[in-house]
Amino acid sequence: xxxxxxxxxxxxxxxxxxxxxxxxxxxxxxxxxxxxxxxxxxxxxxxxxxxxxxxxxxxxxxxxxxxxxxxxxxxxxxxxxxxxxxxxxxxxxxxxxxxxxxxxxxxxxxxxxxxxxxxxxxxxxxxxxxxxxxxxxxxxxxxxxxxxxxxxxxxxxxxxxxxxxxxxxxxxxxxxxxxxxxxxxxxxxxxxxxxxxxxxxxxxxxxxxxxxxxxxxxxxxxxxxxxxxxx
Amino acid sequence: xxxxxxxxxxxxxxxxxxxxxxxxxxxxxxxxxxxxxxxxxxxxxxxxxxxxxxxxxxxxxxxxxxxxxxxxxxxxxxxxxxxxxxxxxxxxxxxxxxxxxxxxxxxxxxxxxxxxxxxxxxxxxxxxxxxxxxxxxxxxxxxxxxxxxxxxxxxxxxxxxxxxxxxxxxxxxxxxxxxxxxxxxxxxxxxxxxxxxxxxxxxxxxxxxxxxxxxxxxxxxxxxxxxxxxxxxxxxxxxxxxxxxxxxxxxxxxxxxxxxxxxxxxxxxxxxxxxxxxxxxxxxxxxxxxxxxxxxxxxxxxxxxxxxxxxxxxxxxxxxxxxxxxxxxxxxxxxxxxxxxxxxxxxxxxxxxxxxxxxxxxxxxxxxxxxxxxxxxxxx
Numbered sequence: 001x002x003x004x005x006x007x008x009x010x011x012x013x014x015x016x017x018x019x020x021x022x023x024x025x026x027x028x029x030x031x032x033x034x035x036x037x038x039x040x041x042x043x044x045x046x047x048x049x050x051x052x053x054x055x056x057x058x059x060x061x062x063x064x065x066x067x068x069x070x071x072x073x074x075x076x077x078x079x080x081x082x083x084x085x086x087x088x089x090x091x092x093x094x095x096x097x098x099x100x101x102x103x104x105x106x107x108x109x110x111x112x113x114x115x116x117x118x119x120x121x122x123x124x125x126x127x128x129x130x131x132x133x134x135x136x137x138x139x140x141x142x143x144x145x146x147x148x149x150x151x152x153x154x155x156x157x158x159x160x161x162x163x164x165x166x167x168x169x170x171x172x173x174x175x176x177x178x179x180x181x182x183x184x185x186x187x188x189x190x191x192x193x194x195x196x197x198x199x200x201x202x203x204x205x206x207x208x209x210x211x212x213x214x215x216x217x218x219x220x221x222x223x224x225x226x227x228x229x230x231x
Numbered sequence: 232x233x234x235x236x237x238x239x240x241x242x243x244x245x246x247x248x249x250x251x252x253x254x255x256x257x258x259x260x261x262x263x264x265x266x267x268x269x270x271x272x273x274x275x276x277x278x279x280x281x282x283x284x285x286x287x288x289x290x291x292x293x294x295x296x297x298x299x300x301x302x303x304x305x306x307x308x309x310x311x312x313x314x315x316x317x318x319x320x321x322x323x324x325x326x327x328x329x330x331x332x333x334x335x336x337x338x339x340x341x342x343x344x345x346x347x348x349x350x351x352x353x354x355x356x357x358x359x360x361x362x363x364x365x366x367x368x369x370x371x372x373x374x375x376x377x378x379x380x381x382x383x384x385x386x387x388x389x390x391x392x393x394x395x396x397x398x399x400x401x402x403x404x405x406x407x408x409x410x411x412x413x414x415x416x417x418x419x420x421x422x423x424x425x426x427x428x429x430x431x432x433x434x435x436x437x438x439x440x441x442x443x444x445x446x447x448x449x450x451x452x453x454x455x456x457x458x459x460x461x462x463x464x465x466x467x468x469x470x471x472x473x474x475x476x477x478x479x480x481x482x483x484x485x486x487x488x489x490x491x492x493x494x495x496x497x498x499x500x501x502x503x504x505x506x507x508x509x510x511x512x513x514x515x516x517x518x519x520x521x522x523x524x525x526x527x528x529x530x531x532x533x534x535x536x537x538x539x540x541x542x543x544x545x546x547x548x549x550x551x552x553x554x555x556x557x558x559x560x561x562x563x564x565x566x567x568x569x570x571x572x573x574x575x576x577x578x579x580x581x582x583x584x585x586x587x588x589x590x591x592x593x594x595x596x597x598x599x600x601x602x603x604x605x606x607x608x609x610x611x
Contacts, residue, residue: 105454105459106425106452107445107448107449107452107454107465108460108465109423109425109426109429109445109465109469110465110468110469110471110472112421112422112423113421115395115412116421116472118395118398119391119394119395119468119471119472120460120468122394122395122398122551123394125551125581127460127464128459128460130269131269131272139276142273143273143274143276143277146273147272147273147274151399151402151404151405151549153271153272153273153274153549153550154272154551155272155273156268156269156273157273157276168454168459169452169453169454169455170458171455171458171459174459174460190452190453190454192423195421
């Protein structure tokens with residue numbers, strides 16, 4: 001059986017992922033020209049490489065149409081319900097670090113924890129005639145953190161696909177859930193992360209779609225130990 | 232249009248509703264999603280079927296009837312009191328059971344006699360379930376958020392803590408966590424470094440200066456002071472939070488709250504037990520207790536079999552429009568809730584009604600009732 005590994009198709013994620021595989025003794029070469037979206041691994045005839053966008057990789061892992069993928073943990077956990085039942089996080093690769101965090105305006109002197117936010121959310125409609133609005137593209141992670149972990153139900157999600165940090169100042173939302181790596185964009189927008197507001201410490205991972213056929217395929221085990229030894 | 236997948240007992244059920252003096256109403260299957268999400272919270276989004284109109288309006292398949300029936304009442308403005316009945320399909324993403332199933336129920340809007348209308352809702356729910364399952368013993372669980380609110384209020388906690396506890400009522404895990412926090416002096420509130428600077432500057436004791444400072448900072452950092460929380464909101468809650476952080480519930484009071492939450496007994500014994508609890512604890516609960524007693528008396532007056540009803544003090548629903556009574560009806564030997572209801576005096580105002588309209592109602596899970604009929608071997 002041919003094992004398909006999906007790698008990010010561009011940018012630093014692509015270079016970092018290729019570097020890890022090279023260190024693992026799996027040198028990736030593009031099929032055809034450099035811009036090709038297909039590749040192979042030198043000396044591994046039963047492995048093929050697909051270059052996809054990071055969010056497509058999480059979706060295809062969920063479908064099981066690829067066997068392995070390198071993508072951010074945040075995208076997998078956001079994109080797939082019951083992620084741990086459907087995929088296995090095999091190795092953390094040490095790049096693509098980003099935290100998914102709850103951030104509120106710095107001027108909210110009275111809000112430093114999720115419990116504070118719960119109080120504010122509970123009262124919000126009575127005071128403002130609407131629910132507390134959260135700008136984010138992380139619907140699932142936000143719901144799990146707010147409702148699942150902290151018992152906060154009373155908020156509305158306002159979908160934001162870019163420049164999320166600007167939403168509170170512009171008035172399109174009250175707070176945000178977004179990724180940050182250094183916190184500098186949050187700071188520049190006068191936002192602060194809550195003390196217990198880190199939802200996920202994400203980084204690029206080697207992720208395997210859970211498929212029964214993998215149990216009897218020796219190539220799967222060889223890929224796993226090669227990558228694990230390289231990180 | 233006659234639907235061939237209607238539960239077999241639908242006609243008898245509708246006849247029951249009619250004999251109970253209700254007005255049958257129908258609502259569109261496709262509903263604006265906004266009111267459901269605004270009332271129940273974001274969590275609902277995963278459990279309903281949503282779509283979008285061509286113009287971008289969020290729509291959903293009717294996940295329940297209470298909100299559509301109330302909206303219809305507000306729109307048609309036909310005055311109160313009104314007792315509406317409904318029977319139709321609802322659509323939810325469920326882990327178990329089908330995604331489309333029938334619900335029926337009664338919404339009783341605008342009756343100002345709380346005890347009588349509470350009792351009528353419980354009594355009607357018991358009657359229509361009993362009529363579908365003749366010979367089966369029912370069991371009813373009843374709770375009352377108003378009694379919990381009175382207990383918390385009488386404990387002398389600051390307003391912020393009362394709100395937190397009341398908000399968590401019906402969510403046992405969250406409530407226990409809050410009580411543990413209240414008991415443990417180590418778990419003080421978390422304050423940022425700015426608050427320390429404000430304290431040094433003496434601003435925390437001078438609300439006017441604090442409000443002005445917050446307002447100026449918001450202007451300077453490009454935050455509009457009217458789009459979200461105002462400087463006054465922030466200053467007021469900062470004060471409240473400092474109170475919260477300094478509040479410890481003494482062990483005796485905490486034990487009282489826990490003792491109250493553990494109460495679980497036949498409803499007939501509950502008035503006396505609550506009275507004894509109030510007397511022993513020294514908490515003043517008079518208003519809530521007399522309303523509780525009036526409801527128990529009203530239940531007997533409408534002919535409900537009070538002997539199958541249990542009172543469980545911790546039973547509630549963590550939705551902020553439920554205000555008092557909640558109840559569930561089960562049939563012995565069937566592990567599913569067949570009917571659930573409660574009082575939601577805040578809902579109609581939240582949905583846009585101009586005047587306050589008290590409301591109580593219940594809904595029946597018709598698929599579960601069908602299963603219960605099948606399990607007892609009878610044809611409906």
